[in-house]
Amino acid sequence: MNFFDWEFAWEILPRLLDASLKTIGITIAGFSIAIVLGLFLAVGRRSRHRWLSWPMTGLIEFIRSTPLLIQVYFLFFVLPNYGFNLTALQAGIIGIALHYACYTAEVYRAGLDAVPRAQWEAVTALNMKPLNAYRKVILPQALRPILPALGNYMISMLKDTPVLSAITVVEIMQRAKNIGSEHFRYLEPITMVGLFFLILSLGLAWFVRRLENRMELAR
Amino acid sequence: MNASTPAGETHNSTSRANEPELMVQFRDVSKHFGDLTVLNHLDLDVRTGEKVAIIGPSGSGKSTLLRALMTLEDIDEGVIMVDDEPLTHMPNASGNLVRANARHLRRVRGKVGMVFQSFNLFPHMSTRQNVMEAPVQVLGLSKKEARERAEELLAMVGLEDKLEHYPSQLSGGQQQRVAIARALAMRPKVMLFDEVTSALDPELCGEVLNVIRRLGDAHSLTMLMVTHQMGFAREFADRVCFFNEGRIHEQGTPDELFGSPQETRTQEFLSAVTQAS
Numbered sequence: 001m002n003f004f005d006w007e008f009a010w011e012i013l014p015r016l017l018d019a020s021l022k023t024i025g026i027t028i029a030g031f032s033i034a035i036v037l038g039l040f041l042a043v044g045r046r047s048r049h050r051w052l053s054w055p056m057t058g059l060i061e062f063i064r065s066t067p068l069l070i071q072v073y074f075l076f077f078v079l080p081n082y083g084f085n086l087t088a089l090q091a092g093i094i095g096i097a098l099h100y101a102c103y104t105a106e107v108y109r110a111g112l113d114a115v116p117r118a119q120w121e122a123v124t125a126l127n128m129k130p131l132n133a134y135r136k137v138i139l140p141q142a143l144r145p146i147l148p149a150l151g152n153y154m155i156s157m158l159k160d161t162p163v164l165s166a167i168t169v170v171e172i173m174q175r176a177k178n179i180g181s182e183h184f185r186y187l188e189p190i191t192m193v194g195l196f197f198l199i200l201s202l203g204l205a206w207f208v209r210r211l212e213n214r215m216e217l218a219r
Numbered sequence: 220m221n222a223s224t225p226a227g228e229t230h231n232s233t234s235r236a237n238e239p240e241l242m243v244q245f246r247d248v249s250k251h252f253g254d255l256t257v258l259n260h261l262d263l264d265v266r267t268g269e270k271v272a273i274i275g276p277s278g279s280g281k282s283t284l285l286r287a288l289m290t291l292e293d294i295d296e297g298v299i300m301v302d303d304e305p306l307t308h309m310p311n312a313s314g315n316l317v318r319a320n321a322r323h324l325r326r327v328r329g330k331v332g333m334v335f336q337s338f339n340l341f342p343h344m345s346t347r348q349n350v351m352e353a354p355v356q357v358l359g360l361s362k363k364e365a366r367e368r369a370e371e372l373l374a375m376v377g378l379e380d381k382l383e384h385y386p387s388q389l390s391g392g393q394q395q396r397v398a399i400a401r402a403l404a405m406r407p408k409v410m411l412f413d414e415v416t417s418a419l420d421p422e423l424c425g426e427v428l429n430v431i432r433r434l435g436d437a438h439s440l441t442m443l444m445v446t447h448q449m450g451f452a453r454e455f456a457d458r459v460c461f462f463n464e465g466r467i468h469e470q471g472t473p474d475e476l477f478g479s480p481q482e483t484r485t486q487e488f489l490s491a492v493t494q495a496s
Contacts, residue, residue, distance in 0.1 A: 122335065122341070132357075136356065
């Protein structure tokens with residue numbers, strides 16, 4: 001039987017922490033892109049113009065119906081054949097951002113749909129430009145109820161970053177695998193990676209819940 | 220379609236010198252929702268400064284008339300003119316009228332303001348912000364100018380002590396008064412009131428109607444109101460239009476229409492309404 005070797009764990013901790021920065025960085029970068037891109041996708045999908053709404057709907061449904069792993073494979077291994085050369089990290093961030101943009105787009109859509117039509121009529125009666133109307137009137141109302149859902153997708157994204165190890169991004173999971181194969185010991189590195197995700201996910205979830213309560217109170 | 224009274228002439232502000240005699244014109248306007256015809260070859264002229272009350276059974280197209288004038292509904296046939304300019308259409312290069320594009324709509328729509336049955340205030344903004352927002356964004360007023368205008372208007376509707384309140388903290392009557400101030404802040408030439416007291420408890424109607432009454436006295440605003448308050452229509456309006464099946468069935472001065480309605484349908488409606496109240 002193999003027991004957890006604390007000494008070994010302590011020895012590999014700095015290398016794992018180093019790689020964890022990349023995991024956190026990918027999550028922050030990816031999610032920042034996803035929440036902006038997702039908003040554009042949602043607004044596009046809701047457009048009255050079919051030339052805009054149909055491609056957006058198609059893209060959202062396509063991305064949501066195929067695995068993230070295949071999407072990042074495509075970006076990293078297939079696109080170079082057509083002259084698009086991305087580093088593993090670039091492909092990883094773009095892939096995960098696009099994937100989650102399509103999920104957040106659906107969250108935005110629900111939020112936007114929940115804003116009463118009457119608000120749009122008020123905005124029209126006051127002759128506001130659509131962009132200003134979105135920015136000042138519609139979005140602030142749409143955003144409040146969906147903040148918790150967006151937060152939960154951030155947690156999901158964090159937990160999906162190990163997928164990028166498949167395209168050689170050295171995030172925390174890839175680092176753990178490397179350590180494992182160097183020392184023929186997987187118990188400690190993999191356990192520690194699991195704990196890392198557990199702690200971060202619980203922390204984020206706690207933060208989201210706090211935010212939710214704040215919103216409840218502010219109402 | 221010119222049974223209007225010359226009430227506008229009693230106000231003789233000099234600012235009216237350049238304004239046309241007719242502020243709003245509906246020319247053969249039709250609107251369908253599927254098989255349902257809500258506006259049926261409607262013609263309506265409203266003189267500058269005139270106060271027109273529109274009454275009639277529900278589904279007769281009275282709200283659609285206002286909503287078409289606010290460009291919240293497209294019309295299928297005809298033309299609507301505001302202040303001598305086509306609203307729903309615009310002249311193309313060869314001078315023919317074609318459907319208005321967004322830019323033309325935005326320009327002409329600015330002459331019209333609207334107050335809704337359900338207030339439609341922005342719930343995430345304070346009273347003052349609600350009134351300031353559009354003047355800053357659309358008219359390009361500075362924050363300071365907009366704030367002054369908002370405070371002035373909110374004082375006019377009697378809410379100078381509620382500037383920092385949010386809509387959810389106000390009564391229905393107060394919310395509706397904010398909505399009136401918000402629409403006025405855009406300095407429209409035509410104000411539309413779409414059943415503005417219908418969502419209010421009876422004891423709150425008075426404060427809203429008082430504001431509208433004062434507006435009517437103080438301004439040369441052209442006003443169209445859809446209302447179920449027959450008493451108010453009678454006292455306030457220069458002309459009352461009875462709407463039925465998408466067109467004006469009968470119209471006249473309040474005394475004519477309420478006092479001696481000519482058409483059977485009008486008589487039926489009025490007696491049904493007076494019985495109910």
